[in-house]
Amino acid sequence: MTLALDIDAIKHSLGCWADDPVSSGTHARRLALTLAREHLTTGHDVVMGQYLARTPFIDDLASLASAVEAEFREFVLDMTEDALRERLSYRIAGPTRPEHEVNNRLVGPDDAARLISSLEPLRLARPQAVWVDGTDSLDSTLDLLRRLL
Numbered sequence: 001m002t003l004a005l006d007i008d009a010i011k012h013s014l015g016c017w018a019d020d021p022v023s024s025g026t027h028a029r030r031l032a033l034t035l036a037r038e039h040l041t042t043g044h045d046v047v048m049g050q051y052l053a054r055t056p057f058i059d060d061l062a063s064l065a066s067a068v069e070a071e072f073r074e075f076v077l078d079m080t081e082d083a084l085r086e087r088l089s090y091r092i093a094g095p096t097r098p099e100h101e102v103n104n105r106l107v108g109p110d111d112a113a114r115l116i117s118s119l120e121p122l123r124l125a126r127p128q129a130v131w132v133d134g135t136d137s138l139d140s141t142l143d144l145l146r147r148l149l
Contacts, residue, residue: 077134
């Protein structure tokens with residue numbers, strides 16, 4: 001009964017989200033916190049895989065876990081620019097979810113360097129986060145994350 005919570009899927013399921021992507025993203029995060037709270041209070045786990053370079057929502061997630069007496073674990077994928085560029089190229093070549101097609105128009109392989117550097121401030125801001133080598137295959141990275149959990 002672990003809930004895999006995807007904020008992009010929630011955001012893209014909101015009507016007219018593309019008319020105001022910032023507000024719809026903010027609302028999707030509020031909805032995600034509500035879903036997570038409900039699920040955690042019933043004794044189930046929540047996993048959220050999300051690119052989060054800024055800390056306020058991470059802090060919200062940690063506060064929620066504390067409020068419902070759940071364990072909070074934070075992982076950051078540590079990748080080279082080449083590895084991320086390859087992953088983004090793979091997503092463009094074969095999107096597996098509807099939101100991938102939208103996200104592919106917003107972020108692509110040419111953004112790899114910017115995305116990697118945007119995570120660097122987390123090393124100081126979130127010292128408790130576990131940095132996980134994500135340069136290998138997606139399956140290997142998922143196996144590593146499962147072992148760490």
